Amino acid sequence: MSEKKANKWGGVLSKDDSSTKKPQFGDGNDAIAWAAQDSGVDYVSHYPGSPVNRVLDVLSAEKSPDYLINHALNEHIAALATLGASLCGARSLLVMKHVGLNIAADPLNYSAVTKIKRGMVVVVGTDPGARSSTGEEDVHWYAPQFNLPLLEPVSVQNVYDLVKQAFVFSEETQMPVLLFVPGRIAYQSSLIDRNVERRVAERFQFHKDPENLINVGARAVRNHRGHILRLQSFQAKTSLSHPQFNKEASFGVVTRGASHAICCEVIESLGLQDKVALLNIQLTHPLNIQPFIDFAQHKSKIVIIEDQDGFLETMIKREAFGKVGCELHGKDTFPVWGELDDAQIRDFFTQEFNCEQEISPKITVDCPERPGSFCEGCPHRSSFYGIDGALEVLTEPEAETRTKAETLEKTLAKTEPPRKGQKSRGVYFSGIIGGDIGCSSLPPHRTDWLLCMNAGVGISQGIAQLVPQQPLISTGGEGSFFHGGIVSLQSAIENNINLTHLIFDNRSVAMTGHQDSPTSSGKTDMRKLLEAIGVNHIFEVNAFKSSEVSEAIQTAQQIQGVKVIWVRGDCALQPNAEALRRFKERKLFIHNDRCNGCSLCYDKLQCPAIVRKENKNKQLVIDLQRCRRCTACLDVCPNHAIEVDDPNG
Amino acid sequence: MANLNRETKVSNLIIAGIGGQGINSLAKVLANALLESGYHCQFTVHKGGAQSLGCVFAEIRIGHKKLAILGQGIPQGQLDFLIALEPWEALRHIRLANPDTIAWVEEKPQALFVERSNERPIESPQNQLSALPVSMHWRSYQDEAKEKFGTHKMANYLAGKDCLMALKKDKISIEPKLFDKLFYSTIKKAVVL
Numbered sequence: 001m002s003e004k005k006a007n008k009w010g011g012v013l014s015k016d017d018s019s020t021k022k023p024q025f026g027d028g029n030d031a032i033a034w035a036a037q038d039s040g041v042d043y044v045s046h047y048p049g050s051p052v053n054r055v056l057d058v059l060s061a062e063k064s065p066d067y068l069i070n071h072a073l074n075e076h077i078a079a080l081a082t083l084g085a086s087l088c089g090a091r092s093l094l095v096m097k098h099v100g101l102n103i104a105a106d107p108l109n110y111s112a113v114t115k116i117k118r119g120m121v122v123v124v125g126t127d128p129g130a131r132s133s134t135g136e137e138d139v140h141w142y143a144p145q146f147n148l149p150l151l152e153p154v155s156v157q158n159v160y161d162l163v164k165q166a167f168v169f170s171e172e173t174q175m176p177v178l179l180f181v182p183g184r185i186a187y188q189s190s191l192i193d194r195n196v197e198r199r200v201a202e203r204f205q206f207h208k209d210p211e212n213l214i215n216v217g218a219r220a221v222r223n224h225r226g227h228i229l230r231l232q233s234f235q236a237k238t239s240l241s242h243p244q245f246n247k248e249a250s251f252g253v254v255t256r257g258a259s260h261a262i263c264c265e266v267i268e269s270l271g272l273q274d275k276v277a278l279l280n281i282q283l284t285h286p287l288n289i290q291p292f293i294d295f296a297q298h299k300s301k302i303v304i305i306e307d308q309d310g311f312l313e314t315m316i317k318r319e320a321f322g323k324v325g326c327e328l329h330g331k332d333t334f335p336v337w338g339e340l341d342d343a344q345i346r347d348f349f350t351q352e353f354n355c356e357q358e359i360s361p362k363i364t365v366d367c368p369e370r371p372g373s374f375c376e377g378c379p380h381r382s383s384f385y386g387i388d389g390a391l392e393v394l395t396e397p398e399a400e401t402r403t404k405a406e407t408l409e410k411t412l413a414k415t416e417p418p419r420k421g422q423k424s425r426g427v428y429f430s431g432i433i434g435g436d437i438g439c440s441s442l443p444p445h446r447t448d449w450l451l452c453m454n455a456g457v458g459i460s461q462g463i464a465q466l467v468p469q470q471p472l473i474s475t476g477g478e479g480s481f482f483h484g485g486i487v488s489l490q491s492a493i494e495n496n497i498n499l500t501h502l503i504f505d506n507r508s509v510a511m512t513g514h515q516d517s518p519t520s521s522g523k524t525d526m527r528k529l530l531e532a533i534g535v536n537h538i539f540e541v542n543a544f545k546s547s548e549v550s551e552a553i554q555t556a557q558q559i560q561g562v563k564v565i566w567v568r569g570d571c572a573l574q575p576n577a578e579a580l581r582r583f584k585e586r587k588l589f590i591h592n593d594r595c596n597g598c599s600l601c602y603d604k605l606q607c608p609a610i611v612r613k614e615n616k617n618k619q620l621v622i623d624l625q626r627c628r629r630c631t632a633c634l635d636v637c638p639n640h641a642i643e644v645d646d647p648n649g
Numbered sequence: 650m651a652n653l654n655r656e657t658k659v660s661n662l663i664i665a666g667i668g669g670q671g672i673n674s675l676a677k678v679l680a681n682a683l684l685e686s687g688y689h690c691q692f693t694v695h696k697g698g699a700q701s702l703g704c705v706f707a708e709i710r711i712g713h714k715k716l717a718i719l720g721q722g723i724p725q726g727q728l729d730f731l732i733a734l735e736p737w738e739a740l741r742h743i744r745l746a747n748p749d750t751i752a753w754v755e756e757k758p759q760a761l762f763v764e765r766s767n768e769r770p771i772e773s774p775q776n777q778l779s780a781l782p783v784s785m786h787w788r789s790y791q792d793e794a795k796e797k798f799g800t801h802k803m804a805n806y807l808a809g810k811d812c813l814m815a816l817k818k819d820k821i822s823i824e825p826k827l828f829d830k831l832f833y834s835t836i837k838k839a840v841v842l
Binding site for chain 1: 778
């Protein structure tokens with residue numbers, strides 16, 4: 001594939017022409033993709049993750065792309081593949097979310113010493129406020145660890161401009177350039193001015209370069225030195241710092257990323273343009289401190305307003321130490337957690353300048369969080385119903401244990417009543433469910449932890465070894481399994497760990513936008529793969545039959561060693577032809593004369609398509625507008641009150 | 650606060666609902682309709698990891714003149730219009746409202762699922778919203794869409810029509826025909842229907 005492209009593109013690099021397109025309306029994801037296209041990107045690799053999950057949708061939608069796409073199975077592979085492309089003379093783009101940078105960190109630590117031959121841009125979607133992630137980890141600290149330049153856009157247009165700029169900086173420094181896009185800019189939309197560079201790529205070729213690519217011994221130290229000198233040279237001559245408002249004001253504000261726009265709006269709406277000087281810094285690593293020192297002249301106080309840990313504040317204080325005389329504040333004023341919002345910044349300026357504000361009456365309401373839920377027809381819903389059922393059986397205590405537990409329950413109930421539906425506090429006989437990232441973790445209460453990729457199969461191993469008496473089921477989707485779960489499972493086998501692991505195979509990396517997985521592409525035979533790594537007990541079950549899931553778990557728990565329950569059921573939002581037929585032809589009913597109101601389907605299965613009638617009896621009915629005809633509810637009803645009418649069986 | 654005058658005033662609109670109701674698509678259609686009608690706008694869609702049934706909302710900021718740099722969030726007390734396809738989601742954003750805010754809200758709530766495990770009693774969103782000093786218009790977007798178009802999925806179309814009506818208060822006018830054209834060309838399900 002690469003060979004074909006190299007031949008097609010044989011030619012000499014030139015940037016002799018460019019054209020401007022009509023402004024287009026797009027969001028931060030569009031801006032990243034369009035900037036890459038307009039920069040003549042040759043190669044793109046990624047691992048999907050919000051908030052930059054749409055970048056590859058945009059790039060993939062191009063009918064006749066001038067670039068190759070590598071849908072890597074994890075960020076480590078994506079980073080290495082992208083590095084390989086840049087070593088062959090291709091402009092390359094790497095896209096991942098913030099936690100993916102942990103996985104890609106190993107190769108990125110070494111990327112700069114290779115002296116890449118063409119620009120490599122690493123776009124990372126960050127998530128202050130953890131809107132679409134399990135954590136708001138601040139990945140800024142990787143920039144000084146990798147010793148790579150870091151750019152931080154403030155708006156959608158700025159995303160576009162800085163991605164293009166990043167390719168230029170990368171080629172200038174011969175090292176990858178990082179670009180962080182926070183969620184609220186990635187999902188913000190506005191008009192984007194585009195400017196297309198017309199490039200004819202060089203013939204891609206890998207030149208042997210042992211001086212830079214065999215990085216051991218004395219060469220490793222020398223290459224490290226070369227890398228740092230290149231970075232220092234770049235730092236000395238490059239700064240992307242923009243002063244605004246009254247430069248002579250004695251009060252200064254420094255911003256980066258998304259906090260810039262909020263500060264501008266607050267300063268303008270409070271009429272403080274004459275009283276405040278603002279400096280926005282886009283190249284936050286390596287930090288050229290001179291513009292800041294110039295800005296700090298005649299200031300009595302400067303506050304650095306940024307999301308998260310205070311990376312820019314740290315860099316400024318490090319570089320400006322002993323060079324400025326004014327007060328410097330940052331994280332002593334604003335929190336390191338959450339996403340800074342208008343209210344926090346407005347409050348700060350209002351107090352600082354004793355502004356009068358028109359204050360609207362404060363509105364207080366009681367609005368519970370809407371936790372994630374499985375979609376109608378989601379295979380995970382009935383799978384978890386099956387897991388719960390199995391654990392109920394497996395944790396049924398002996399009479400003596402039960403008596404002790406019940407006594408303790410009664411004692412505890414006096415101080416803290418159990419919630420409705422809560423059978424036990426888990427003092428004696430609760431089962432453990434290991435949770436993983438992905439759609440299977442959407443209702444956050446279904447598993448016992450929700451932390452990072454492969455935490456299901458990973459954390460479970462330590463627990464299984466230390467508390468073997470407690471029934472434990474580890475879970476994870478097939479996306480996680482192929483991301484790093486294979487090695488985790490193999491490690492459990494090598495260590496003779498007694499583990500029952502469920503792989504939810506919905507044939508889609510669903511949560512991040514339904515990217516293909518190796519089981520949907522059909523290129524990987526899951527059973528053979530599991531057998532090859534030493535799994536001797538594989539149970540293949542239908543995700544929509546909770547009883548099958550439950551029975552398989554109960555059987556597996558009687559067997560020592562690693563057992564895999566391969567739970568198969570397609571994502572409801574990616575219906576195959578049979579699912580579409582079912583949806584069109586099937587109808588499901590609840591026979592109210594047979595329903596005894598146990599409400600397992602409503603309360604425990606929690607299918608959104610099963611609703612209560614707004615009548616006196618509050619009877620349960622199936623909303624056929626919502627029902628996906630997965631028939632998971634049939635398996636749940638103990639009274640056979642739910643029936644399916646399918647003219648074609 | 651130094652209020653912005655009519656020329657520079659930014660109108661702030663939130664469209665809220667849950668995943669699967671077409672909030673993102675409606676925001677895109679409205680944004681394009683605004684641009685084609687000569688206004689300036691930026692919008693941000695917020696959604697979590699859920700593919701459907703999670704909270705989704707779009708913050709749309711509209712100006713008669715080119716927008717200066719604006720923060721991505723609507724400031725407290727500066728929400729002009731709220732259109733919600735679900736009453737809990739209206740309640741979630743009503744804290745940004747002021748006494749002049751106008752809200753159009755679907756009256757039928759969608760399960761929060763915490764309700765089903767019933768961890769604590771919560772006053773209904775309808776009662777809470779009705780008690781606030783905000784101009785509330787209760788709508789039956791879902792039922793009306795089912796009746797008119799045969800599916801509740803067209804509720805976002807009806808909500809879009811209310812957005813057009815709402816924006817007129819700030820002298821922002823979009824031709825209904827333009828909205829229809831963009832809606833039907835953008836939202837494939839509408840064409841299928």
